[in-house]
Amino acid sequence: MISLIKTAVGGLTGICRAHGHLNGPLNSHMKVLAAGLKTYEIPPDYSDVVLPDKPKLKFMNKVPNLKKAKKEMKKLRDIQGPARAANFFTTGQYAIVAMGGGYLHWGHLEMMRLTINRKMDSRTTFARWRINSPYKPITRKGLGQRMGGGKGAIDHYVTPVRYGRLIVELGGKVELGEVEQILTEVAKKLPFPAKVMSRESLEALQKKQADMEQNNQNPWTFKQIAQGNMLGIRKVLSPFDLHSHGCFTGKFHIPGRV
Amino acid sequence: MAATLCVKYLPKQGWLPLTQSVRHGSKAVTRHRKPMHIHKQKLMAVTKYIPPPKAAPPGAYITATNRVQEENSLVILIKKDLEKLFQNCRMLAVVQNNASNAEDMRLLKHRLYKHGIYVRFFPNKVVQSFLSDSIYCNMAPLFIGPTAVVVSKEPKVKEMLMTLKSSPQMTLLGACIDNTLLSVQGVVHYSKLPSVAVVQGEFVSGLVMLTSNTASMLQRNPTHLSALLQQYIKQQSPESVVEKAT
Secondary structure, three states: OHHHHHHHHHHHHHHHHHHOOOOHHHHHHHHHHHHOOOOOOOOOOOOOOOOOOOOOOOOOOOOOOOOOOOOOOOOHHHHOOEOOOOOOOOOOOEEEEEOOOEEEOHHHHHHHHHHHHHHOOOOOEEEEEOOOOOOEEEEEOOOOOOOOOOOOEEEEEEEEEOEOOEEEEEEEOOOHHHHHHHHHHHHOOOOOOEEEEEHHHHHHHHHHHHHHHHOOOOOOOHHHHHHHOHHHHHHOOOHHHHHHOOOEEOOEEOOOOO | OHHHHHOOOOOOOOOOOOOOOOOOOOOOOOOOOOOOOHHHHHHHHHOOOOOOOOOOOOOOOOOHHHHHHHOOHHHHHHHHHHHHHHHHOOEEEEEEEOOOOHHHHHHHHHHHHHOOEEEEOOOHHHHHHHHHHOOOHHHHHHOOOOEEEEEEOOOOHHHHHHHHHHOOOEEEEEEEEOOEEEOHHHHHHHHHOOOHHHHHHHHHHHHHHHHHHHHHHHHHHHHHHHHHHHHHHHHHOHHHHHHHHO
């Protein structure tokens, strides 16, 4: 492009020279014109992006369609530790990633769905759920009821989310700057710390963690000490620590540990 | 009364030594973090991540590419000039230039020029790289900061010192005179030495005196002998005999 313009300018000056019109001011003007050219960044190529038929987030059921609803125990394990499913991108480019464990209610899902569907441009962007609709029953006793008399009735359902799980995935012919604001607005309202991440930044995060594990200069690791039960340390550690290696306390992630 | 007094010596009953009271209830609270046991806190502190030592910051060491870049034509020209200077000049004094203004510098140059001494300026990097390859590599530490080189074909140290004394901004750091590296003290001593012609004259006069001495010493014995003989003849002469008789 630039070379083309340069040749054009060169040709022009050549013509001037040929006609004998080569004078000082014109020549300096030419130089200024050549210096003022700006190189624009090449816009990203979205030729391989295919938008799905229904780009918006689907409605999620408030209550699962079960024949017989059964009461469950608390089972706090389902928010502890790192996510084992849906911890990387499938079709999208940008996502809200959970930075801790927690339970999502139907209200949260509805808030996310409405906000994202309203604010995103459905002609260029699509959004996908990476979580299931609420399936874990939470029981409550009715108001004014005396204690005892067995477990309460099912009050509502929630979706457990672990650290590192993708909640919503966005993709299409957009850049991060266009959708970041929508996603951060949503991520702030979630019941656990959540971050907006792109495919590259999530990969970088995981790579950084792997590098830290590789290059740790500390000869003593939590895993080695906990599994070897050195000085009877297992007395104060939970069985959960044997798997998480001190990176988690319950649903909370402790950053900067290996 | 007795019981209270003897309590000290009786084994304590119903007393457990330093047990940790562990609470087993309310594990379902996920709102906040559970307080960590002190042993676990210690374990977490011991097993912290320690990053590998940081690599040297960029630019701390001269890279190979930098070294290659240095050899441009100007540098080569300056190096050639330096080489010529070191070959031709018998005196090369390194002087630190402590913010002397143009006027002072002009005056100094003029004063030195009267004695056939020149002030030259070279970039330190080029000088260092030149010196590192040459036999004058011991001079390299002198070229730090704003330096100038005072050169002359003849070692006119006294004149140079006199002129430098008049300009306080210029500090002598050292000098290479007749391929000998001298400190400031050495330069001062060198300047106090008499000139070569005087030394040679003294030497020659000494030699001449020796030869004249030998000639005189060689002549001395025969003259002494002749004097003795003359005296002897005088004594043996008839006058003396007459005198004896009388």
